[in-house]
C-alpha cells in the first residue's frame with residue numbers, strides 16, 4: 123500500500139480553507155459597504171479581511187490544534203465596534219463549502235464572540251522552531267477594494283522553512299496562459315467558475331486549479347511551471363501597483379540595463395508570484411522604497427514555495443535566501459527578486475550594480 127506524500131493533509135486542509143475564505147471575500151466584494159477601517163499604518167482593512175482570517179484560523183485549529191499561527195489582522199477594534207463585528211459575523215456564519223469539504227474544516231464558528239477570539243489566535247510571534255502557519259486573509263486589500271487583484275494566502279512554515287503554500291486568486295483567469303495585464307481595477311469576476319487556486323509542497327511541484335472546483339473529489343489540479351526564458355530582453359517585470367511598496371524608478375533602470383523593452387505589468391498582491399509561477403509573467407521585483415521597511419512573512423511565504431516549486435529562485439536584493447524564522451517579519455532581508463533559475467543570477471548582478479549607487 124502506498125502512503126500519502128508528506129504534508130498531504132496540510133495541503134488538503136489549506137486548499138479547502140482558502141477556497142472557503144475566498145467565497146466570503148467574493149461575497150463581501152459584491153456588497154456596497156465593505157466596512158473599511160484604516161489601520162495605524164494607514165493601510166485599509168475590511169469585513170473581508172477579518173472574516174476570511176476567522177474562517178481560515180477556525181479550520182486550522184480544528185485540524186492542527188497544536189500549531190502556531192501568524193496572521194495579519196487582530197480583533198481589538200471589533201471588541202468595541204459592535205456594528206462592524208455584526209457585519210463580519212453576518213458573512214462568517216453563512217459561508218460554507220459544498221459537500222465533504224465543510225466537514226473536514228470542522229463546520230461553523232459558534233458565535234460572534236468566539237469569532238473574535240479565533241481572529242486573535244493569529245498573534246503568534248513566529249520564530250525558527252516548530253510548525254507555524256502564516257495567513258494573509260486578503261493580500262492586496264487596496265486591489266480588492268478597487269476590483270483588481272488580491273490573494274487569500276496561507277503557508278505552513280516548519281523550523282523556519284516554508285513547506286506548503288496556497289494562494290487563492292479570485293480575480294485571475296483560470297487559464298494559465300492568459301496574458302496578464304496591468305491591473306488598475308475592474309478585474310473582478312462576478313460569475314461563478316472564475317479565479318484560480320495555486321498550491322505547492324516543497325519537493326512535490328506546484329499545481330493550479332479552478333478556485334471553484336468541487337471540494338468533494340480528489341482534484342490534484344494541473345502541474346504548473348515558469349516560462350523558460352531564453353532571451354532575457356523578451357521578459358517582463360511583474361510589479362506592485364502601489365508606488366510606495368516597491369521602487370519603481372530603480373526597477374525601470376534595472377529593466378533598461380537588462381535590455382527589457384516591455385512595460386512592467388502592475389498588479390496588487392501575491393497574484394504576482396502566482397502569475398510568474400504559471401508562466402503568465404516572468405520576473406517579480408520588489409525593491410525597497412524606504413530604508414527599514416520589514417516585509418511581513420504572510421506577504422511572501424506561500425508565493426516563495428510556489429515559485430521555487432515551479433522552477434524559480436527567490437532571494438532578497440542582496441542574493442540572500444529569505445529567512446522565515448526571524449519572527450513576524452523578514453527582518454534579515456531587504457527586497458525580493460523572484461525569477462526563473464537560469465536567469466536569476468544575471469538579474470541579481472544588475473540589481474546589485476544599480477542599487478549600489480542608491481541611498482534610501
Ligand SMILES: Nc1ncnc2c1ncn2[C@@H]1O[C@H](COP(=O)(O)O)[C@@H](O)[C@H]1OP(=O)(O)O
Pocket residue numbers: 163165194261262361362363364366367368389390391392411412415418421
Ligand atoms: N512601505 C511598504 N513597502 C513594501 N510593502 C508594503 C509597504 N507598506 C505595506 N506593504 C505591504 O504590501 C502588501 C501589498 O503589496 P503589493 O503592492 O505587492 O500588492 C501589503 O500586504 C502590505 O503589507 P501589510 O498590509 O502587511 O502592511
Ligand SMILES: [Mg+2]
Pocket residue numbers: 165166194263
Ligand atoms: Mg493589510
Ligand SMILES: [Mg+2]
Pocket residue numbers: 258260261262420421
Ligand atoms: Mg499583504
Ligand SMILES: [Mg+2]
Pocket residue numbers: 171194258259260261262263
Ligand atoms: Mg492583508
